Amino acid sequence: MSPEDANVPAERRAGDPADPCVMVIFGAAGDLTKRKLVPALYNLAKEGLLSNDLAIIGVARREMSTEEFREKISRDIREYAASTFDPKLWQQIESRLHYVRGHFDEDSIYHQLQERLSLIDAEQATRGNYFYYLATAPEYFSPIVQKLHAAGLTQEQNGRWRRVIIEKPFGTSLDSARALNRDLAACLKEHQIYRIDHYLGKETVQNILVFRFSNGIFEPIWNRRYIDHAQITVAEDIGIELRGGYYDAAGALRDMVPNHIFQLISLTAMEPPISFEADAVRDEQAKILRAIQPMTPEEVLKRTVRGQYGEGVVKGKRVAGYRSEVKVASDSYIETFVALKVLIDNWRWSDVPFYLRTGKYLPRRVTEIAIQFKKAPFMLFRKTPIDRLTTNRLVIRLQPDEGITLRFGAKVPGPLMRLGPVDMDFKYADTFGCKPSTGYERLLYDCMTGDATLFQRADMVEAGWSVVAPILDVWKALPPRSFPNYAAGTWGPKEAGELMERDGRHWRNLED
Numbered sequence: 001m002s003p004e005d006a007n008v009p010a011e012r013r014a015g016d017p018a019d020p021c022v023m024v025i026f027g028a029a030g031d032l033t034k035r036k037l038v039p040a041l042y043n044l045a046k047e048g049l050l051s052n053d054l055a056i057i058g059v060a061r062r063e064m065s066t067e068e069f070r071e072k073i074s075r076d077i078r079e080y081a082a083s084t085f086d087p088k089l090w091q092q093i094e095s096r097l098h099y100v101r102g103h104f105d106e107d108s109i110y111h112q113l114q115e116r117l118s119l120i121d122a123e124q125a126t127r128g129n130y131f132y133y134l135a136t137a138p139e140y141f142s143p144i145v146q147k148l149h150a151a152g153l154t155q156e157q158n159g160r161w162r163r164v165i166i167e168k169p170f171g172t173s174l175d176s177a178r179a180l181n182r183d184l185a186a187c188l189k190e191h192q193i194y195r196i197d198h199y200l201g202k203e204t205v206q207n208i209l210v211f212r213f214s215n216g217i218f219e220p221i222w223n224r225r226y227i228d229h230a231q232i233t234v235a236e237d238i239g240i241e242l243r244g245g246y247y248d249a250a251g252a253l254r255d256m257v258p259n260h261i262f263q264l265i266s267l268t269a270m271e272p273p274i275s276f277e278a279d280a281v282r283d284e285q286a287k288i289l290r291a292i293q294p295m296t297p298e299e300v301l302k303r304t305v306r307g308q309y310g311e312g313v314v315k316g317k318r319v320a321g322y323r324s325e326v327k328v329a330s331d332s333y334i335e336t337f338v339a340l341k342v343l344i345d346n347w348r349w350s351d352v353p354f355y356l357r358t359g360k361y362l363p364r365r366v367t368e369i370a371i372q373f374k375k376a377p378f379m380l381f382r383k384t385p386i387d388r389l390t391t392n393r394l395v396i397r398l399q400p401d402e403g404i405t406l407r408f409g410a411k412v413p414g415p416l417m418r419l420g421p422v423d424m425d426f427k428y429a430d431t432f433g434c435k436p437s438t439g440y441e442r443l444l445y446d447c448m449t450g451d452a453t454l455f456q457r458a459d460m461v462e463a464g465w466s467v468v469a470p471i472l473d474v475w476k477a478l479p480p481r482s483f484p485n486y487a488a489g490t491w492g493p494k495e496a497g498e499l500m501e502r503d504g505r506h507w508r509n510l511e512d
């Protein structure tokens, strides 16, 4: 929570419903609204976390009346609600849905919005609190905010709050991210801007902080003295689906690294914050992003690997290569796989590499952070060469099969002194059961309660782009010669393995 944000009631207790407000969704006829936002609102209602005075206005280009919008969203929620559908509960939300039709760059919709918002405030006691969710193509982010501002819809006064949630991608380069930050800052204060990264909505990602900072036993060994390296894998077993138009301009590096993967690195590597207030946590995350060494062109050649999938077999099904996907150039140089070796230049992490890999159409879906500890320093057990001793490894599994595993060496029963690796395993589902979640519940609730801890600040976004900028430059100057260079359904190009083998290490086998 920002100290600037005087509108946030300090006395809110965990589990209290959010403030009365109006959520305005730009892009309300799109995929994100039906798959994530509305199911998340439904789950929040189920938990009793929405105010009785919440209203929702959908804004989109599609010709629809409010009645038709309600019908559409009611059909969608029946399909996308992750839990058993309760029609009574849904009815309470449905009756609070409204629709405004128009193009996002037309002034008239902002006048319509103004009128509709005033009407809702009068009828429903929403108190002039509004938040705008920009679930639109990125070229509309600046114009929408500018027009909302011009229509007097972003100004906070007399205790009412106004906030804007900006979806990904936040820029496509350092320059464009800076320009977008400048546009936003001209209309909004930083505490009104909520740059969303849905990875931060995931329970297990938030649990990295709890794991590190609520358990005294790990923090003392969380540094270069005890840790050899870290491996972060975000593997997907899907291709680019029907997103060729976006993906063939973005590629895997832009799509996944400066946002999702850098969130994972910063939470794993950050210093303990002085409190759990938004800026205290984000200050520490930002320091890590700034401490990641930007690569020289020579380092880009040595420490980065890019790949593009060709045809192959994924989960028993034959799939076409990337260049045959819809809206993808038949000679595309866009990467669908990236592996990087990243170094963090600070006291805690100096010389501890963080290896990252992410890709489409890999053999299985798995997101995890593996912390590899150093070997025990001394060969105590007779006839057990030091290189055969088990090294300790802590794996934080973010999805699927969420949990944490600690590997250590144990004596294999029998008269001989033989050692073998064993795992101590915690599984979320076994311990806590599974709660339906889209990952957006927490983020929407936090925005409605004014807590920006899990949203990105302007400096964090720019720091992330500063790290990837030199890689993008070198890759652009030297188009890859060997694309496609991995078959769909394999773990990426062989160079990804070589990246670690050169350092005498190897990627964790994720086949089982």
Ligand code: BG6
Residues within 6 Å of the ligand: 168, 236, 255, 367
């Ligand atoms: C999105 C990317 O931000 O994250 C997608 O644009 C990717 O390409 C997705 O598939 C991964 O999210 P998750 O939650 O499935 O890991």
